[in-house]
Amino acid sequence: xxxxxxxxxxxxxxxxxxxxxxxxxxxxxxxxxxxxxxxxxxxxxxxxxxxxxxxxxxxxxxxxxxxxxxxxxxxxxxxxxxxxxxxxxxxxxxxxxxxxxxxxxxxxxxxxxxxxxxxxxxxxxxxxxxxxxxxxxxxxxxxxxxxxxxxxxxxxxxxxxxxxxxxxxxxxxxxxxxxxxxxxxxxxxxxxxxxxxxxxxxxxxxxxxxxxxxxxxxxxxxxxxxxxxxxxxxxxxxxxxxxxxxxxxxxxxxxxxxxxxxxxxxxxxxxxxxxxxxxxxxxxxxxxxxxxxxxxxxxxxxxxxxxxxxxxxxxxxxxxxxxxxxxxxxxxxxxxxxxxxxxxxxxxxxxxxxxxxxxxxxxxxxxx
Numbered sequence: 001x002x003x004x005x006x007x008x009x010x011x012x013x014x015x016x017x018x019x020x021x022x023x024x025x026x027x028x029x030x031x032x033x034x035x036x037x038x039x040x041x042x043x044x045x046x047x048x049x050x051x052x053x054x055x056x057x058x059x060x061x062x063x064x065x066x067x068x069x070x071x072x073x074x075x076x077x078x079x080x081x082x083x084x085x086x087x088x089x090x091x092x093x094x095x096x097x098x099x100x101x102x103x104x105x106x107x108x109x110x111x112x113x114x115x116x117x118x119x120x121x122x123x124x125x126x127x128x129x130x131x132x133x134x135x136x137x138x139x140x141x142x143x144x145x146x147x148x149x150x151x152x153x154x155x156x157x158x159x160x161x162x163x164x165x166x167x168x169x170x171x172x173x174x175x176x177x178x179x180x181x182x183x184x185x186x187x188x189x190x191x192x193x194x195x196x197x198x199x200x201x202x203x204x205x206x207x208x209x210x211x212x213x214x215x216x217x218x219x220x221x222x223x224x225x226x227x228x229x230x231x232x233x234x235x236x237x238x239x240x241x242x243x244x245x246x247x248x249x250x251x252x253x254x255x256x257x258x259x260x261x262x263x264x265x266x267x268x269x270x271x272x273x274x275x276x277x278x279x280x281x282x283x284x285x286x287x288x289x290x291x292x293x294x295x296x297x298x299x300x301x302x303x304x305x306x307x308x309x310x311x312x313x314x315x316x317x318x319x320x321x322x323x324x325x326x327x328x329x330x331x332x333x334x335x336x337x338x339x340x341x342x343x344x345x346x347x348x349x350x351x352x353x354x355x356x357x358x359x360x361x362x363x364x365x366x367x368x
């Protein structure tokens with residue numbers, strides 16, 4: 001049973017100062033639908049009263065059987081005529097103003113909503129998206145358990161990959177595909193994101209795309225990987241050297257390792273996000289590689305692989321500190337174009353003013 005409260009209850013409090021600001025909320029993103037209903041589908045329409053008094057999940061015949069069996073917190077309705085059925089729903093409940101998930105709605109989708117339902121006003125501010133983000137920041141115990149399980153599966157798969165598949169002549173794409181095969185074997189739904197496996201100079205691209213490049217002696221390997229378990233993601237980056245590491249590579253690796261250690265030590269309950277970022281970034285700068293670390297030190301993780309917050313020098317106005325039940329990555333890196341890149345990434349959870357590192361995979365450089 002989904003222990004997530006009705007979105008309507010939360011939006012109602014968010015809009016408390018605007019009496020009657022919206023009558024209901026419409027969600028269409030697959031992640032939001034799964035978050036509130038437990039139903040894993042790629043297309044549907046979730047309609048909820050602002051007060052939480054009623055909720056419907058409209059799905060067509062492709063998804064109806066599964067949705068009917070799996071849905072919690074809502075009534076499942078077989079969708080045959082979107083315009084007719086939603087109009088009837090709005091009329092039945094006296095709906096005149098609707099809040100939408102602007103973060104996931106395209107301009108064209110918004111245009112079509114307004115054309116199809118001219119009798120209701122579509123409010124296209126960011127309050128609903130903000131409400132969802134606010135709910136998803138703090139993970140419940142059930143969510144933390146799923147994220148931890150996803151991480152365990154990912155580590156099991158990476159360990160198996162290293163022991164069985166990293167050999168001279170294999171390609172980046174081959175290893176990425178084998179990781180995906182193994183997480184499925186060990187119980188994951190799918191990868192959290194497109195698995196990143198990069199050799200040698202390709203690894204200087206922080207989010208490079210695996211290619212047909214083959215592994216040769218003297219190549220470093222950067223693997224950024226994650227598994228999804230019952231809708232929840234994990235995220236981890238580890239480094240391997242195939243052959244004898246160069247002195248320069250070892251030096252950069254140890255700088256990144258120390259930078260991550262400093263950021264992890266700073267990442268405590270109520271720590272400012274900017275301070276956590278600075279712990280890693282300032283050290284890398286001191287070592288002469290400040291211009292080689294361009295991305296954020298970390299980000300939130302949940303049903304989406306990139307969630308609030310971003311651990312970067314640009315602190316957000318809302319929640320600028322690490323809060324209870326946040327799950328975030330700590331992942332500094334150094335990237336030298338034409339040579340190599342190093343990133344070390346762990347996944348941590350804040351719970352009741354304590355920090356738990358959900359990543360148990362060794363951070364010692366693996367040399368094969």
